[in-house]
Amino acid sequence: MKAETNRKELVTRNILYVFFLLLAVICFLPFYFMMINATHTSADIAQKLSFLPGGSLLDNYNRMQTLINIWRGFVNSLIISVSSVILSGYFGALTAYGFAKFKIKGKNILFGIVLGSLIIPSQLAIVGLFDVIVKLHLIDNLAALVIPSIASASIVFFVRYYIESAVPDSVLDSARIDGCGEFMIFNRIILPMIIPSIATMSIFTFINSWNSYLIPLFVLNSQDKFTVPLLAVQAKGVYQNDYGAVYTTIFMSMVPILVMFAFCSRYIISGLTTGAVKE
Secondary structure (H helix, E strand, O other): OHHHHHHHHHHHHHHHHHHHHHHHHHHHHHHHHHHHHOOOOHHHHHHOOOOOOOOOHHHHHHHHHOOOOHHHHHHHHHHHHHHHHHHHHHHHHHHHHHHHHOOOOOHHHHHHHHHHHHOOOHHHHHHHHHHHHHHOOOOOOOHHHHHHHHOOHHHHHHHHHHHHHHOOHHHHHHHHHOOOOHHHHHHHHHHHHOHHHHHHHHHHHHHHHHHOOHHHHHHOOOHHHOOHHHHHHHHHHHHOOOHHHHHHHHHHHHHHHHHHHHHHHHHHHHHHHOOOOOO
16 A cells, blocks of 8 residues: 555656656747847748757847947946845845834734735836936936835835744844844844845846836937847847847847846745744
8 A cells, every 4th residue: 555655656756747847848948949049040040940059149249239239238237237136135125124023003004005016017107107207307317227126015025024934033132132223233133144035036126127128118218328128129120030130139138137047046945945934
């Protein structure tokens, strides 16, 4: 009976492994063909489906560079994304610390408002956001894309529950007895303890900021301030049927995201699992 049960568990586990392997392949295929197409001529892309790299990557890159400055877009996107990650990570964690460890009247109502903002699509707020940006004279300014990202409800939500499960009250009480102020406690004690959760949410913040298209489209006017997504769409409009140059632009715009996942996926896993069980 026990041997039969073990055999069924083994078969079930193998089926799950095969299923997830196929799912991973299906998810990876679009990225693979995007990279492969970036190395082929437009004629090859239009005529056949290629599984192996070609030799036209440099030609495609040179044609792309004649009309759009992709490297300037990289600099702009990095400035916006890195600034958004740092500011939203710090202030989001600070807000989460207040919700998690302070007894404030109406705290649950305020937290409910924060959670409610998660279900509101960003497209609905674009008119009000644009009006605020105009009044602050931030049109065609990269700061207009950084400042709104500081208020991140998803970071507050995730980090609050992480603090509640991973940071015992006894640590805070000991620090207060030793004379530490609340900001010192947060900066020197809480912040180092919750780095995995902040790192996890920072990865998603970076990706969302890097891929943002709608708000930069409304805010930025100057070519030298365009982000990578804006330049990618511009390349598609400029080159029309030059698929090689278009795929090269898209491929280059995706490289930072792929690198981020390749080197930081372990932080996502550790951030989601650490502190999941409360002692």
